[in-house]
Amino acid sequence: KQEVTQIPAALSVPEGENLVLNCSFTDSAIYNLQWFRQDPGKGLTSLLLIQSSQREQTSGRLNASLDKSSGRSTLYIAASQPGDSATYLCAVWNSGNTPLVFGKGTRLSVIA
Amino acid sequence: ETGVTQSPTHLIKTRGQQVTLRCSSQSGHNTVSWYQQALGQGPQFIFQYYREEENGRGNFPPRFSGLQFPNYSSELNVNALELDDSALYLCASSSGDGTDTQYFGPGTRLTVL
Numbered sequence: 228k229q230e231v232t233q234i235p236a237a238l239s240v241p242e243g244e245n246l247v248l249n250c251s252f253t254d255s256a257i258y259n260l261q262w263f264r265q266d267p268g269k270g271l272t273s274l275l276l277i278q279s280s281q282r283e284q285t286s287g288r289l290n291a292s293l294d295k296s297s298g299r300s301t302l303y304i305a306a307s308q309p310g311d312s313a314t315y316l317c318a319v320w321n322s323g324n325t326p327l328v329f330g331k332g333t334r335l336s337v338i339a
Numbered sequence: 340e341t342g343v344t345q346s347p348t349h350l351i352k353t354r355g356q357q358v359t360l361r362c363s364s365q366s367g368h369n370t371v372s373w374y375q376q377a378l379g380q381g382p383q384f385i386f387q388y389y390r391e392e393e394n395g396r397g398n399f400p401p402r403f404s405g406l407q408f409p410n411y412s413s414e415l416n417v418n419a420l421e422l423d424d425s426a427l428y429l430c431a432s433s434s435g436d437g438t439d440t441q442y443f444g445p446g447t448r449l450t451v452l
Contacts, residue, residue, distance in 0.1 A: 261440060263443075268446075268448065270429060270443045270444055270446045271382075271431075272443075273442070273443075316382075325395065326372055326374075326395060327374075327431075328384075329381030329383075330381050331379070332381055
C-alpha cells in the first residue's frame with residue numbers, strides 16, 4: 228500500500244529565504260508525482276506535475292525534483308514571499324487512472 | 340474552458356441526516372474522483388466515476404455513494420451522517436486517458452453537529 232510522508236509538518240521562514248519541502252513515498256513504482264498548494268479552507272491548486280520519466284520540473288520560483296529509486300521528491304521555493312504562505316501537499320499515483328495518494332502536507336508561513 | 344465547480348460551498352447537518360454534494364467536471368473530462376479531507380490531514384480517496392460507472396473505491400463504508408450523469412457531472416451522497424464525516428469534500432476531474440492530472444474544485448465544507 229502506497230504511503231506518502233511530508234517533512235516538516237510546519238515551517239516558518241523570514242521573507243526572502245530559499246526553502247525546501249520534502250516528500251517521500253514507499254512504493255517507487257509511481258506513474259506521476261504532483262505538488263499542490265492549498266490555502267486555508269480552499270481547494271487544491273496544482274503547482275507542478277512530474278512524470279515518472281522526468282527528474283524535475285520548474286515553474287517560476289518553484290522547482291520540484293523526483294528521485295524514484297529513493298522514493299523522494301523535493302519542492303524548492305526560491306526567494307520566498309508572504310503570499311507563499313499556504314499548505315503544500317505532495318501526491319503520487321501508481322498507474323494511469325488510479326487515485327492520488329496524498330501526504331498530510333507542510334504548512335508554510337513566510338514572515339514579512 | 341470552465342473549471343471544476345462544486346456546490347454547496349458550506350453545509351451544516353445533524354447526525355443521522357443525509358447529504359448530497361454536487362460537482363461539475365471540467366469541460367472535456369469524463370472522469371470524476373471524490374476525496375475527503377479532514378482537518379490537518381491530506382485528502383483521502385472516496386471513489387471515482389468513469390463514464391457513469393464506479394471505477395474504484397477507497398476505504399469508505401457503503402453509506403458513501405455516488406452517481407455520475409451523462410454530462411459527466413457527479414453527486415456524492417452520504418447517509419446516516421456521523422460527527423466524523425465533518426470534513427472538506429473535494430471533487431477532481433480528469434480526461435480519463437491516464438496521462439492527465441486531476442483538476443480540483445474548491446470543495447464543500449460539511450459540518451455535522
